[in-house]
Amino acid sequence: MKTHAKALLVGVLASALSAPAFAYTINGVIPPGATPVVIHLPRPSRPILLRFTFIAPRKNAGVRYALNFCVGLAANPCGQPTSRVINVPEGQSRNTTFDSNIFNTRILVVGQGTRVAVPYSVRVN
Numbered sequence: 001m002k003t004h005a006k007a008l009l010v011g012v013l014a015s016a017l018s019a020p021a022f023a024y025t026i027n028g029v030i031p032p033g034a035t036p037v038v039i040h041l042p043r044p045s046r047p048i049l050l051r052f053t054f055i056a057p058r059k060n061a062g063v064r065y066a067l068n069f070c071v072g073l074a075a076n077p078c079g080q081p082t083s084r085v086i087n088v089p090e091g092q093s094r095n096t097t098f099d100s101n102i103f104n105t106r107i108l109v110v111g112q113g114t115r116v117a118v119p120y121s122v123r124v125n
Contacts, residue, residue: 022048026122028110036070036078036111039122047101054096054110055121056088061114065090069110069122071102077109 022044030037044050056067072083088094110120 022050023123023125025124027119028121029117029119030067030110030112031117032115034111034113036068036109037120039108039110041103041108041124043103044100047099049097050100051097051125052095053093053123053125054086054088055093055123056090057119057121058091059116059118061090061116061118063114065112065114065118067110067112067118067120069094069108069120071098071106071108073105074107077107078111 024042026039026041028037028039054067054069056065059065066087066089068078069086069088070078070083072078072080077083078085084096084098086094086096108122110122112118
């Protein structure tokens with residue numbers, strides 16, 4: 001009986017360790033204005049593909065709004081030719097994938113242009 005329990009435990013541990021468990025959600029608020037907010041991402045222990053879901057939750061901002069999530073160089077993350085800009089209209093989401101190595105030299109920011117604070121959410125798998 002003890003051997004059977006040990007074998008079962010070894011099987012459970014092996015399957016748990018074989019699947020990557022690197023998933024999290026970051027929520028925040030972007031203050032009014034045009035200055036983007038840097039989103040600090042935890043770094044995986046090894047290079048992997050990260051699946052992002054960028055979300056612009058509904059908020060009564062007085063106007064329709066969209067969030068711009070940008071991955072780029074720290075000096076100008078949204079304005080370089082190599083920058084990746086993901087525009088997410090209010091109440092919608094967008095999915096994309098990045099190699100985790102891109103964040104060795106680039107940052108993730110989110111910006112908006114209304115006169116009120118608006119929320120954002122980023123899911124990473």
